[in-house]
Amino acid sequence: MSFRPHLLAAAIMAMATPALALDGFPHADVNCTVTTVFDAPPQRAVTLSNNATEIMLALGLEGQMAGTSYMGNLEISPEYADAYGAIPVLSPLIATTEQLIEVEADWVYAGYPDGFAERWHTRDQLHDLGIKTRLATEGCNLGRFEFPDLWHEIRDVAAIFGVPDRAEALIEGLQARLDAVDAALQGAEPVHVFIYNGGDAPPRAALGNTMLNSIVARAGGQNIFGDIENRYGTVSWEDIVDRNPDHIVVFYSLTEAGQLVADPRADIAQARIDLLGTFPAVADVTAVLESRFHPISSVTGQPGPSSVRAVEDLARLLHPDRFAQ
Known part of the structure; x- marks a missing residue:
């Protein structure tokens, strides 16, 4: 068999490529x-x-x-x-x-x-x-x-x-979008927000150690249970009334009681809104009186790139005057 330098070179490059x-x-x-x-x-x-x-x-x-x-x-x-x-x-x-x-x-x-x-x-x-x-x-x-x-x-x-x-390229783009929201909200007074995670006996909330808490904060809100150092937990209707949220974020995922639902926004989020809107214990809460309910799904509410979109969308709802066309 004759010696073929070009084949040897090709073999060496093939061996070197994985290392690179x-x-x-x-x-x-x-x-x-x-x-x-x-x-x-x-x-x-x-x-x-x-x-x-x-x-x-x-x-x-x-x-x-x-x-x-x-x-x-x-x-x-x-x-x-x-x-x-x-x-x-x-x-x-x-x-x-x-x-x-x-x-x-x-x-x-x-x-x-x-x-x-x-x-x-x-x-x-x-x-x-x-x-x-x-x-x-x-x-x-x-x-x-x-x-x-x-x-x-x-x-x-x-x-x-x-x-x-x-x-780095992804983060740079996401950070620029957050910076734009920050600029629009500069000097705005935070509004009080309850992040409702379902339930009624007792109700469940997203607390201070969640991405949702940070989303609300960057959108110009203040989580009324953000002082609790935990991720999720139960609260009381009395505390919700006492803290009187201006807006309610309704968090929902793809299951209810461990079961898949056909339309999560309608079958879970809207059902939770309907409950809050008719529940006597919170009838006098500002958010309920003004029907300020804002559904956020786990696609944007859990930590991921779409969390920035959640901030953008929620900021427009909490502070519409800052985003007027």
């Missing part, structure tokens, strides 16, 4: 007390919540996704619809262990703690199967969660995939 592609690896992801080492970016990622899905799509990582789940009958944000439509939806609820194995998932990303609940699969159980994991940090956060923390989450995910420049 692996800049930033191995990478140690320190997340919610769990450290995971990546020798290369995941190639068969699966998301277990809508906000995790949107972070992946916002970073342009749809080509490395084997599936999504837990969207139910909510809709992905319009700017990600095309990319989302090309990815298999494994389940309207949380993808099961069997489904993850079937698509050969190598990394699973959950936006909420229930993505790794024992009734589905714990992180340890998935690790034992050779599947790496991440939980969005609001889910294990013990303190306030604000937009800089979301930027950190985006950077961490980008680092796992070796695309830090994409994170």
Whole structure:
């Protein structure tokens, strides 16, 4: 066989190319007390919540996704619809262990703690199967969660995939939109907001350590239960009356009592609005008297790139005079 220098050169380049592609690896992801080492970016990622899905799509990582789940009958944000439509939806609820194995998932990303609940699969159980994991940090956060923390989450995910420049470009654009809202609201007096999360005996609220609390604050509001250092919890109708919110944000997801609903906005959000509008205990609350109810779904209310859209939309509702055409 004759010696062919060009084939040797091609072989050397083929061997060298992976090394060039692996800049930033191995990478140690320190997340919610769990450290995971990546020798290369995941190639068969699966998301277990809508906000995790949107972070992946916002970073342009749809080509490395084997599936999504837990969207139910909510809709992905319009700017990600095309990319989302090309990815298999494994389940309207949380993808099961069997489904993850079937698509050969190598990394699973959950936006909420229930993505790794024992009734589905714990992180340890998935690790034992050779599947790496991440939980969005609001889910294990013990303190306030604000937009800089979301930027950190985006950077961490980008680092796992070796695309830090994409994170910086995304964050720059999102921050510019927040800055525009800040400028419009400069000097505006915050209005009092109750973030209602359903229930009546007792009612549930989003408290001070949630992304929703930060969304309300950046939109020119003050969460009436923002002083409570927790994520979600129950409150009393008496406290709601005493704190007398000017507006009520009605937070909703894709399930009610653990069951999927056909139309979350109508079947959950509107049902909650109807309850508040007819409930005698809060009949004299300003927000109820003025019918100031503002539905926010988990697509924009949980930490993800669409949380900025939630700020923009809510700011216009809380301070319409600052956004008059």
